[in-house]
Amino acid sequence: MASTFVAAFEILSFGAIIVLVVLGLGIIASMMGIFNFAQGEFVLLGAYVTYLAFSRGAPIWAGMLAAPFIVGAFGFVLEALIIRRFYAAPIVAMLGTYALGLIIRESVRGLIGGFYLTVPEPIGGSIDIGTMHISAWRFTIIVITLLVIGGCYLLLSRTSFGLRVRATLENPALARASGISTPMIYGATFAFGAALAGLAGALIVPVFSLFADLGIRFLIQGFVAVMVGGVGSFIGPVAGAGLIGTLSAALPWVMAPVIADVLVFVLAIVFIKFRPQGLIAGKGV
Amino acid sequence: MGAAKQALRATLGEGPEVSMADDGPDGALPARQAATGLKVLPIVEGLVLIVALILPLFLQDYLTVFATRVVILALFALSFDLVWGYAGIMSFGQALFFGAAGYGVALMARDLNITSILLVLPAGTLIGLTSSLLLGGFLLLGRHPSSVIFVALGTLTGSYAADRLARGWYYLGGQNGIPSIPPMSLGSYDLTEGPVYYYFALGILAIVYLLCRFLVRSQFGLALAGLRENEQRIAFFGYKTQHLKAIVFAVGGTIAGLAGSLYAFHEGFVWPNMLGVVISTQVVLYVLFGGSGTLIGAVIGAVIIEGVSFWLSDNYREIWPIILGVLLLLVILFRPLGLISFVLGERERVGSFGAARKEKRNAAP
Numbered sequence: 001m002a003s004t005f006v007a008a009f010e011i012l013s014f015g016a017i018i019v020l021v022v023l024g025l026g027i028i029a030s031m032m033g034i035f036n037f038a039q040g041e042f043v044l045l046g047a048y049v050t051y052l053a054f055s056r057g058a059p060i061w062a063g064m065l066a067a068p069f070i071v072g073a074f075g076f077v078l079e080a081l082i083i084r085r086f087y088a089a090p091i092v093a094m095l096g097t098y099a100l101g102l103i104i105r106e107s108v109r110g111l112i113g114g115f116y117l118t119v120p121e122p123i124g125g126s127i128d129i130g131t132m133h134i135s136a137w138r139f140t141i142i143v144i145t146l147l148v149i150g151g152c153y154l155l156l157s158r159t160s161f162g163l164r165v166r167a168t169l170e171n172p173a174l175a176r177a178s179g180i181s182t183p184m185i186y187g188a189t190f191a192f193g194a195a196l197a198g199l200a201g202a203l204i205v206p207v208f209s210l211f212a213d214l215g216i217r218f219l220i221q222g223f224v225a226v227m228v229g230g231v232g233s234f235i236g237p238v239a240g241a242g243l244i245g246t247l248s249a250a251l252p253w254v255m256a257p258v259i260a261d262v263l264v265f266v267l268a269i270v271f272i273k274f275r276p277q278g279l280i281a282g283k284g285v
Numbered sequence: 286m287g288a289a290k291q292a293l294r295a296t297l298g299e300g301p302e303v304s305m306a307d308d309g310p311d312g313a314l315p316a317r318q319a320a321t322g323l324k325v326l327p328i329v330e331g332l333v334l335i336v337a338l339i340l341p342l343f344l345q346d347y348l349t350v351f352a353t354r355v356v357i358l359a360l361f362a363l364s365f366d367l368v369w370g371y372a373g374i375m376s377f378g379q380a381l382f383f384g385a386a387g388y389g390v391a392l393m394a395r396d397l398n399i400t401s402i403l404l405v406l407p408a409g410t411l412i413g414l415t416s417s418l419l420l421g422g423f424l425l426l427g428r429h430p431s432s433v434i435f436v437a438l439g440t441l442t443g444s445y446a447a448d449r450l451a452r453g454w455y456y457l458g459g460q461n462g463i464p465s466i467p468p469m470s471l472g473s474y475d476l477t478e479g480p481v482y483y484y485f486a487l488g489i490l491a492i493v494y495l496l497c498r499f500l501v502r503s504q505f506g507l508a509l510a511g512l513r514e515n516e517q518r519i520a521f522f523g524y525k526t527q528h529l530k531a532i533v534f535a536v537g538g539t540i541a542g543l544a545g546s547l548y549a550f551h552e553g554f555v556w557p558n559m560l561g562v563v564i565s566t567q568v569v570l571y572v573l574f575g576g577s578g579t580l581i582g583a584v585i586g587a588v589i590i591e592g593v594s595f596w597l598s599d600n601y602r603e604i605w606p607i608i609l610g611v612l613l614l615l616v617i618l619f620r621p622l623g624l625i626s627f628v629l630g631e632r633e634r635v636g637s638f639g640a641a642r643k644e645k646r647n648a649a650p
Contacts (some may be wrong), residue, residue, distance in 0.1 A: 035434060095569065096614060102610035223438050261450075265445065268442070
């Protein structure tokens with residue numbers, strides 16, 4: 001009983017981490033049609049900002065709070081300077097963002113060296129439920145993930161900003177004709193996606209520690225999750241990420257980890273092949 | 286498929302001179318020839334070949350070994366260029382075929398003691414062909430045509446999954462791969478790294494290059510270029526675009542398999558990176574940098590990137606990837622056709638197909 005519960009918690013918390021990482025990727029892919037290969041590096045930057053704050057002696061939670069804003073601002077600048085030119089051609093966008101990601105990743109590698117740098121958990125210790133212990137920080141991540149999903153959903157579905165984003169997604173020409181500045185919306189959306197990645201990086205760095213290939217680890221999983229969930233809506237990638245995350249955390253409990261690892265990808269690709277619109281079809285929130 | 290074969294036959298013996306001499310009595314001849322001017326492509330190709338032929342005379346031994354590696358990687362770049370530069374299929378996992386063939390021949394050498402060139406190279410090529418047929422057939426064919434994004438991410442995922450599999454599978458050596466593969470042999474002669482291997486690899490590269498050149502200058506190649514520029518229109522012309530794509534994907538995989546088996550025996554070991562995202566993206570860099578859609582561009586890109594990275598790696602190992610990223614970004618933004626476009630015009634890039642037209646016109650009345 002206890003071990004089942006611990007396993008379930010592990011699966012849930014890994015699923016939450018994947019969802020957190022994929023959120024930004026999904027928003028950028030769905031609302032802008034760009035598969036951002038630099039998203040993993042935004043995660044890395046978020047983690048790096050947190051580490052910097054910690055190593056300068058600031059409290060960790062301050063670094064975690066600052067990370068999304070810094071990375072978001074960085075994303076906004078990148079969008080205005082570079083990403084903007086790629087909207088017409090999705091494949092070129094992949095290559096361009098890949099190049100950007102390469103630059104960021106190698107710069108960070110130059111800054112931190114080839115080390116694995118640890119950042120302590122701001123909320124340490126464990127939560128005891130009877131005889132079972134679960135990590136307090138992982139539990140916090142699950143809670144924050146749920147809050148962020150809820151916040152994003154409300155932002156996109158209930159606010160006028162969300163309405164404009166969706167209008168720009170649905171019909172850019174009509175949105176422009178209605179007086180919405182679509183370049184501004186694209187910039188803001190990209191910055192928002194980047195900020196979410198920064199937040200994800202900041203939150204997961206105590207779990208995975210900081211190393212240059214931190215982002216790459218999640219990137220392909222993230223893409224697969226977005227495709228499985230369905231490009232075009234907010235909730236699709238979240239559902240896909242939940243599925244892929246829990247699946248890749250759950251399968252190793254029942255079969256050899258190597259096979260489980262590969263099986264998730266194979267299953268996902270086969271699923272997308274036969275259901276290209278993904279789990280949740282349609283545009284919008 | 287039938288049309289493609291017919292097209293291949295129709296363009297037999299077409300050389301650059303022939304095609305240039307016949308831009309046809311459609312009135313625009315002088316203007317177009319003036320615009321085209323001197324044919325640059327054959328000159329570039331000839332120069333590259335000459336440099337490649339005399340290069341080992343001036344190199345020390347360890348540099349010849351490095352040059353051999355570059356030649357093999359250029360062959361690999363050719364395979365990606367065919368798929369992306371001509372057919373417009375973003376194969377982000379080209380290393381899957383490269384590495385699968387490498388692992389295949391390494392296993393043959395390790396477990397079955399087969400190192401004969403006459404067996405391992407065809408086997409590696411076959412592995413490349415089979416794996417690319419399977420993956421390409423799955424990703425590209427079917428009732429619903431696949432989106433470019435799906436194909437790009439599908440190939441990338443395939444390559445990543447293969448990398449993970451090789452890393453975790455004890456039989457394949459796990460993280461360390463398969464070390465100390467014996468050299469290829471022909472009878473009692475062992476083909477070890479050095480000038481002989483260099484010329485052997487160069488010979489294969491030249492043959493494959495000529496075959497590819499013939500392929501892309503045929504009507505099949507023209508259909509591919511059309512596919513890249515406007516897939517829908519080519520489909521309206523009655524071509525089965527998905528089949529064309531699957532064929533060229535398999536051809537690319539075959540060449541990648543050949544390159545992979547050469548690479549495995551040259552390096553003497555295979556390791557999971559050979560299958561994975563690292564090499565897959567590396568080959569994308571070569572082709573984008575040199576100039577996609579021209580075969581020689583892929584070769585030049587491989588030579589330049591590998592050469593500069595070799596040259597810089599002593600002193601600037603840390604910043605080289607950053608420079609590479611910046612250069613790549615600049616190329617994508619400002620020179621989407623790659624470095625080759627500095628000397629090569631757009632008209633020549635697509636190629637001319639005069640000989641085929643001439644035959645048809647003669648046959649028509």
